[in-house]
Amino acid sequence: MHLTHEPIDAAALLARARSSDGGVCVFVGVVRDENEGRSTTGIEYEAYGSMAEAEIGRLLAALAQTWPQVRVEIVHRLGRLAIGDASVAVLATAPHRAEAFAACREAIDRLKTTVPIWKKEFYRDGSSDWVDPTRAARH
Numbered sequence: 001m002h003l004t005h006e007p008i009d010a011a012a013l014l015a016r017a018r019s020s021d022g023g024v025c026v027f028v029g030v031v032r033d034e035n036e037g038r039s040t041t042g043i044e045y046e047a048y049g050s051m052a053e054a055e056i057g058r059l060l061a062a063l064a065q066t067w068p069q070v071r072v073e074i075v076h077r078l079g080r081l082a083i084g085d086a087s088v089a090v091l092a093t094a095p096h097r098a099e100a101f102a103a104c105r106e107a108i109d110r111l112k113t114t115v116p117i118w119k120k121e122f123y124r125d126g127s128s129d130w131v132d133p134t135r136a137a138r139h
Contacts, residue, residue: 023100039124
């Protein structure tokens with residue numbers, strides 16, 4: 001399962017890394033307290049589950065084609081999240097660090113632009129906005 005409403009346990013994800021791999025890269029995205037100069041109080045993620053899961057599966061298959069020796073796992077949280085909560089985690093393991101770093105970065109960058117997960121930001125002034133996910137991917 002790639003989508004969850006439960007808190008992301010990055011330590012558990014890291015524990016699943018194969019001990020024989022020389023490179024292990026973990027990226028954890030957390031909820032910020034500001035975005036583009038606006039103070040935020042939290043965010044909410046929504047997804048059409050089966051569609052998002054299928055797209056994550058395609059993303060993982062494409063990564064496996066590019067880096068056959070790399071194993072990648074992705075977990076994305078859904079629902080209302082507070083400042084500091086982990087919203088996404090990517091684990092990439094490979095025989096060497098260069099491939100692990102490259103696959104991890106490619107996974108998070110493509111996840112943000114191809115997987116239908118929608119983000120709503122809540123601001124300190126009481127307003128909220130749905131955020132274009134491709135805009136967030138550029139940062």
